[in-house]
Amino acid sequence: MGTERTAFISHASEDAAVADDLCTHLEQAGIPCWVAPRDVTPGRDYASEIIDGIEACPVFVLLLSSAANQSAFVTRELERAASKGKRVFPVRIADVLPDRDMELFVSSAHWIDALQPPRTAQWERLARAIKGESSAPRVQASVVPG
Numbered sequence: 001m002g003t004e005r006t007a008f009i010s011h012a013s014e015d016a017a018v019a020d021d022l023c024t025h026l027e028q029a030g031i032p033c034w035v036a037p038r039d040v041t042p043g044r045d046y047a048s049e050i051i052d053g054i055e056a057c058p059v060f061v062l063l064l065s066s067a068a069n070q071s072a073f074v075t076r077e078l079e080r081a082a083s084k085g086k087r088v089f090p091v092r093i094a095d096v097l098p099d100r101d102m103e104l105f106v107s108s109a110h111w112i113d114a115l116q117p118p119r120t121a122q123w124e125r126l127a128r129a130i131k132g133e134s135s136a137p138r139v140q141a142s143v144v145p146g
Helices: 013-028 046-056 066-070 072-083 100-106 120-135
Strands: 007-010 033-035 059-064 087-092
Touching: 007 013, 007 046, 007 072, 013 033, 013 059, 013 066, 013 120, 046 072, 059 066, 059 072, 059 100, 059 120, 072 087, 072 100, 087 100, 087 120
Parallel strands: 007 033, 007 059, 059 087
Antiparallel strands: none
16 A cells, blocks of 8 residues: 555545545544545455555544445445454444444444534544544553552
8 A cells, every 4th residue: 555544434435525524634634544435546456455444544434424324335344444453433424323233333432423514623533532542552451460
């Protein structure tokens, strides 16, 4: 992929304009993003490119909408991110809850509501949360002898 990325932005194709807006804001905040179709290499297998993008990014941002709930691709991306131990940041861009296929993967994560434009304040909040996560060292939980 060449350039190191921090955040994979998962979205339904119907939400591409919102995903592009979020990507622009995050990258202006110093958080390089992977987003389809921009970062899919022409001539390569689309599904493999998606998996490579998820693997390359420590953070997975889910744009949750009615269209995302109905997208088998978004659900598969979310499952792959969770199975690879990625930190998931759900962002609701519509007044919906995750459907049953997504519920298991996002039920414990606090989400950001970015229901109406302008979403600048919500994008800035997300950027701060991602920066906090990506700069935090991964620490294994351990029991301290008492």
